Amino acid sequence: MAESSTLTGAIRDIVQRHGGMPTRLLQILRDVQDRLTWLSPETLERVAEEIGISPNKVRSVAEFYSFLYTAPRGRYDILFSDNITDRMLGNRQLLHYLCDRLRVGVGKTRADGLVTVGTTSCTGMCDQGPAALVNGYTLTRLDKSRLDCIANLIESRIPLTEWPREFFEVYSNIRRADILLGRHFADGSALRATQKRGPDAIMEEMVKSGLRGQGGAGFGSANKWLSCRNAYGDVKYVVCNADEGEPGTFKDRVLMQDFADLVFEGMTLCGRIIGARQGFVYLRGEYRYMLNALKATLQQRREAGLLGEAILGDPSFNFDIEIHLGAGAYVCGEESALIESLEGKHGVPRIRPPFPTTHGYLNKPTVVNNVETFATAAKIAVEGGDWFASRGTAYSKGTKLLSVSGDCERPGIYEYPFGVTVNRVLEDCGAHNAQGIQMAGPAGHTISAKQFHRLICFEDLATGGSFMVFDQSRDILDGIRNFAHFFVHESCGFCTPCRVGTSLMRDLVDKVHTGHGTLYDLEEMRKLGRIMQVSCHCGLGQTAPNPVLDSLQEFPEAYERRLRSTAYEPAFNLNQALEEARQLTGRHDPGAYLNDEDLLVGVMP
Amino acid sequence: MSEEHSFTLDGRRIPFQDGQTVMQAALEAGVYIPHLCFNPEFTPHGSCRVCLVKVNNRMQAACTTPAADGQTVQSETEEVRDIRRGILQMLFVEGNHVCPACEKSGACQLQAVAYYVGMLAPHFKHFYPRRPVDASHPEAVIDFNRCILCELCVRASRDVDGKNIFAVEGRGIQAHLVVNTPSGQLGATNFSIHDKAAQVCPTGSILTKHQGYNIPIGQRLYDRKPINIVGDVAQLSESLGGRRHD
Incomplete structure (x- = not known):
């Protein structure tokens, strides 16, 4: 009784701290879970009661996000980042090493409830992996000695605040700076320029700049702003997409960590131009470690008159920014899913049209731009559109941040004018023996050396910034398999071809990878991939088959050398299917196996 | 007099009014485009993707x-047709559909759209998921094995019946239909076979008991x-064989 009233009290406090707003449901659930380690059915009922919404709405959110747990978790919750770059740095061995040390199974919670060890999608630390999260906080550069230390800290129940600081240190690794990262920016200068010249003049600079969405889709930023500016309605919103979930990209993390003022200034500028008073940063859950620092930066800006009421002393200029934290859902990088999530719902992409510029957050006109786009806009406001457009190519103006990782000597952030060749990037990062590149992440393109002369820009190789290098020692199919599993995990499940197709594709890739595939299966992959590309509801499903389709084209030998010579091989293993019967009957004589070869396979483990 | 709006569908001229979707206009003109999650009485959902058509050389869902x-x-x-068939096959292997x-x-x-x-044939590898059958309600039974996540019952119960009995929970291939009660049992709700959701x-x-083989x-x-x-079984009056699972 006493316990349940404490529970109610704790939940009530948290809900009240968030003003009881249903739009803050995801934030509320995160805070409640921080307090209770997991979200029991009873807890979810209480949250629903306190906010005054139906329990199934709360459950559907709790069930959707990877970092929300509806089953008990350990007090220490460790998730190894499982991107292919982490794997190339040996994360699987480390994962099993730690599990052995702590005597816990992968993905399991130890019986005493002390610790859970599992895996998660890319945490954006590809240049300093293998990485992991502990209770949501980033751990970098893991090795056995660090894990020994971590195992001891956990067994001794030492709180995270007393763990060695260097375990949590995140480097920026800026290797090449150009106009965005290289030139000094005085805080407030973009807003002062707007005050001096007027929003129309700055909008004109944006048009002249030719800036395109730096998240990768490349939609003209000025058009977006204009469309929202001209949209009907008094209430408008600015949303910064910092849900950098594409495996292999981490440039937004560096911008948020080192250049937050620039990003916030770009958002404020946008608010001024389109007539919005409220902005949101949707920060991916994996970047939680920087939340407090970002809040402090926002506070400093308010105190400096660059945010909040009467910005720069102008009583007609009011704009503030709130940070929402994601909870492990790649699909929320899609702008309409992100808006759903901001509204406190599960992140299923909306039907478009209408687009966010007319029907966005709470159905009001909304500009959603990537972190890099806002940062660049702030620079353009100061330096001018022509200055920006003097760099880059005919259809891709300015510069692009690349997140370089994988097999190279100097992984990190590289800023280049658009139009740089893949070869140049490889040279600069010290990748001497590259076999292939995963460009723009799993949703992008898999390219082999014969394409390294190509240009990085919207008219050739478009990218949001992920650049993962695979050298000659790697098996390309390991990467493709990793990506196929990634998409299964991240599909939202709304539309048929993505929900089912990603699983079918994973099974086909697994089948080939384990040496059971035939030419027939390769043809099946092509057909399935084609269906998904044209029929899925959103970009996630439409691009999910890309790594398979590209690599079939670019690296056919990676598949062919694993194929069986038969024309067809069943999808199930008959001998394996008999294993349960053998276990039950205790039979391990030759008669219990299909043939001699299987007998060998059967007794091996 | 303003000129009438129209587009062409497989060479045939289809008139439409402002605000109509391709699907709505086609239906009104008496042209069938196969669909499952679409039902003219409800807001388009766009999830099953069966109504895919090629609009100016780009595949899009006719319903949205x-x-x-x-x-x-x-x-x-x-x-x-190839793509629609592929999507139907995905639905068949995802659940347990034993016609x-x-x-x-x-x-x-x-079955009729298939x-x-x-x-x-289902073509793809069967998933054979383990899903329960809920016969706890006196008048109806829910066989989750056959659910394709079209959310029509979710929408009907919430928007028409005002009961909010159903929901979809979980992400990706784990997404599944649930009954909004602590026990998850339909028998614990005020569901009726006269509900729109039924x-x-x-x-x-979702089947009505005691009349399966009338x-x-x-x-x-x-x-x-x-x-x-x-046309759709749900759209037809009972005398024409609709509304009931005859």
Whole structure:
């Protein structure tokens, strides 16, 4: 009784701290879970009661996000980042090493409830992996000695605040700076320029700049702003997409960590131009470690008159920014899913049209731009559109941040004018023996050396910034398999071809990878991939088959050398299917196996 | 007099009014585009993707694509049929759809659409998920094995019946239909077979008890005529064989 009233009290406090707003449901659930380690059915009922919404709405959110747990978790919750770059740095061995040390199974919670060890999608630390999260906080550069230390800290129940600081240190690794990262920016200068010249003049600079969405889709930023500016309605919103979930990209993390003022200034500028008073940063859950620092930066800006009421002393200029934290859902990088999530719902992409510029957050006109786009806009406001457009190519103006990782000597952030060749990037990062590149992440393109002369820009190789290098020692199919599993995990499940197709594709890739595939299966992959590309509801499903389709084209030998010579091989293993019967009957004589070869396979483990 | 809006669908001129989708305009003109999650009484959902058509050379869902003047829409082409068939096959392997043993056979929209797009076998590897059957309600049974996540029952219960009995939970391939009670049992709700939600299921997931074989298999709606002629079972009045799983 006493316990349940404490529970109610704790939940009530948290809900009240968030003003009881249903739009803050995801934030509320995160805070409640921080307090209770997991979200029991009873807890979810209480949250629903306190906010005054139906329990199934709360459950559907709790069930959707990877970092929300509806089953008990350990007090220490460790998730190894499982991107292919982490794997190339040996994360699987480390994962099993730690599990052995702590005597816990992968993905399991130890019986005493002390610790859970599992895996998660890319945490954006590809240049300093293998990485992991502990209770949501980033751990970098893991090795056995660090894990020994971590195992001891956990067994001794030492709180995270007393763990060695260097375990949590995140480097920026800026290797090449150009106009965005290289030139000094005085805080407030973009807003002062707007005050001096007027929003129309700055909008004109944006048009002249030719800036395109730096998240990768490349939609003209000025058009977006204009469309929202001209949209009907008094209430408008600015949303910064910092849900950098594409495996292999981490440039937004560096911008948020080192250049937050620039990003916030770009958002404020946008608010001024389109007539919005409220902005949101949707920060991916994996970047939680920087939340407090970002809040402090926002506070400093308010105190400096660059945010909040009467910005720069102008009583007609009011704009503030709130940070929402994601909870492990790649699909929320899609702008309409992100808006759903901001509204406190599960992140299923909306039907478009209408687009966010007319029907966005709470159905009001909304500009959603990537972190890099806002940062660049702030620079353009100061330096001018022509200055920006003097760099880059005919259809891709300015510069692009690349997140370089994988097999190279100097992984990190590289800023280049658009139009740089893949070869140049490889040279600069010290990748001497590259076999292939995963460009723009799993949703992008898999390219082999014969394409390294190509240009990085919207008219050739478009990218949001992920650049993962695979050298000659790697098996390309390991990467493709990793990506196929990634998409299964991240599909939202709304539309048929993505929900089912990603699983079918994973099974086909697994089948080939384990040496059971035939030419027939390769043809099946092509057909399935084609269906998904044209029929899925959103970009996630439409691009999910890309790594398979590209690599079939670019690296056919990676598949062919694993194929069986038969024309067809069943999808199930008959001998394996008999294993349960053998276990039950205790039979391990030759008669219990299909043939001699299987007998060998059967007794091996 | 303003000129009438129109687009072409497989060469045929289809008139439309502002705000209509390709699907709505086609239906009104009496042209069938196969669909499952779409039901003209509800806001388009766009999740099943069966109504895919090629609009000006780009595949789009007919149920969510606004009709526009001069659009060229292709529906009954080999290319479109191949993709629709693939999507139907995905739905069949995702759940456990055993038509010969299902009491909805012959009056099932999923089955009828599968026949319509020329699907003869599920083709893909079966998932064989383990899903329960809920017979706790005195008048109805829910067989989750046959659910295709069209959310028509979710929408009908929430928007028409005002009961909010159903929901979809979970992400990706884990997404599944749930009954909004602590026990998860339909018997614990105020669900009635007279609810709209009881009448919109395009598969055999939500069935009325005690009348499964009143009309013998072989004499049912889609046994007699294909779906493009008779339309959706949920749309037809009872006298014509709709609304009930005959």
